[in-house]
Amino acid sequence: MSGENDAPAMPDTMRAVVCHGPLEYRLESVPVPVPGPGEALVKVEAVGICASDLKCFHGAAKFWGDESRPAWAETDVVPGHEFVGTVVELDGEAAQRWGIVVGDRVVSEQIVPCRQCRYCLDGKYWMCQRHDIYGFKRRTPGAMAEFMLFPRDALVHKISADVPPAHAAFAEPLSCALHAVERADIHFGDVVVVAGCGPIGLGMVAGAKSKNPELVIALDLAPDKLDLALECGADLVIDIGSEDAVERVRALTDGYGADVYLEATGHPSAVGQGLNLLRKLGTYVEYSVFGSDVTVDWSIISDDKELDVRGAHLGPHCWPAAIRMIESGRLPMDEICSHQLPLAEFEKGLELVDSGKESIKVSLIP
Numbered sequence: 001m002s003g004e005n006d007a008p009a010m011p012d013t014m015r016a017v018v019c020h021g022p023l024e025y026r027l028e029s030v031p032v033p034v035p036g037p038g039e040a041l042v043k044v045e046a047v048g049i050c051a052s053d054l055k056c057f058h059g060a061a062k063f064w065g066d067e068s069r070p071a072w073a074e075t076d077v078v079p080g081h082e083f084v085g086t087v088v089e090l091d092g093e094a095a096q097r098w099g100i101v102v103g104d105r106v107v108s109e110q111i112v113p114c115r116q117c118r119y120c121l122d123g124k125y126w127m128c129q130r131h132d133i134y135g136f137k138r139r140t141p142g143a144m145a146e147f148m149l150f151p152r153d154a155l156v157h158k159i160s161a162d163v164p165p166a167h168a169a170f171a172e173p174l175s176c177a178l179h180a181v182e183r184a185d186i187h188f189g190d191v192v193v194v195a196g197c198g199p200i201g202l203g204m205v206a207g208a209k210s211k212n213p214e215l216v217i218a219l220d221l222a223p224d225k226l227d228l229a230l231e232c233g234a235d236l237v238i239d240i241g242s243e244d245a246v247e248r249v250r251a252l253t254d255g256y257g258a259d260v261y262l263e264a265t266g267h268p269s270a271v272g273q274g275l276n277l278l279r280k281l282g283t284y285v286e287y288s289v290f291g292s293d294v295t296v297d298w299s300i301i302s303d304d305k306e307l308d309v310r311g312a313h314l315g316p317h318c319w320p321a322a323i324r325m326i327e328s329g330r331l332p333m334d335e336i337c338s339h340q341l342p343l344a345e346f347e348k349g350l351e352l353v354d355s356g357k358e359s360i361k362v363s364l365i366p
C-alpha cells in the first residue's frame, strides 16, 4: 500500500445511497470497501445523476422484471456511474497498470469490461456481453457513496485537480455525447441538427461544432437551454415550441433537409421529427433512453429516404477528448453543472432531474 505513512486513518463505515428496488433508495451506513490485489480505493468527490438513474429509480420494465430485456439493475447496489474521485489506496500493480498514485484525481469509464467476450476481444468493449456498469450491478457498486472501488478491469483516466468536482464528473456524459457525434460521421458541408439541449445534447452540440460542419442547429423547448446551446457552439437554435423545426430546416437547406440528426431528448415525438427533417440518404443517430415505446412510419427509412439509422451507447474511445474539452474551459461548465447537492439530498436531486425544467446536470457531493 502506498501513502501508508502520511494517510489519515481510514474510517470503517461510510454513507452510501443503496438501491433496494423501485422507489426504494435509502441513505445508509455501510462498510468502506477494502481494495483487493490490483484494485484502487477512491474517495468520491462528485457524482452526476443521469436519466438512466431516474429510469432505474422509477422501476422501468427494462430494469425490473421484463424478462425480454436485459436486467441492467440489481438490488442492494450503490447507484452512480458519472463520477470523479481521489485515489486513497492502491497497490503497486494497480499503480503501474493505470499510471496513477495516491492523491491523483481520477475518473473511470462507466463500463468495466470483462475483457473475455467476443466484443471485448474485438476492441468493442462498450458492448461487453457481461455489461458491468457502475451503479447497476452488485459486482460494480457505484459512486453515490463516500468511497468506491475501481476493479482491476476498470478503464481509468486522470483529470486535472483544477477543475471543480461536478465539472470533472461531467466527463462521463460528455464522452457519451462525443461518441454519438463520432457515430454520425460528420463531413465539412453537413447541416447537423441536435435535438434536445440537456447534458447530452449540449455535449453533442460542442462535439459536432468541433467537427466543423456547415451548420450546427440545436432544438429545444426551453429558451435558456437554447442560449446554452449557442454558448456550446450552435450556429443556430430553433425553439420547437414556437417554430416548425422541419419547415425551418428545409428552408435552410434548399428544401432538401439536414444531413445529420442527433437525437438526445428521450421524447418519442423527436424520432418522427428527425426522420422528417433529414434529407434523403441522411444519417440519424439515436442516443436517448426512452420511457415508452416509439411508433413511426418505417417506410421513411426505406422507401422514402434510404436513411442510415445508427444507435449510440456509452463513450468508447472518447474519454481523453471529453476530459481535454472540460479542462480547456471552452464549455460553459458552471451553467451546464447547474445543481450540486449533498449526498443526503439524493431524492431532491432525482426530483430535479425528473422535472427537467430548471436543471441541466444535477450532481451529488458526498
Ligand SMILES: [Zn+2]
Pocket: 050, 051, 052, 081, 082, 172, 173
Ligand atoms: Zn449517465
Ligand SMILES: [Zn+2]
Pocket: 113, 114, 115, 116, 117, 118, 119, 120, 121, 125, 127, 128, 129, 130, 131
Ligand atoms: Zn466483455
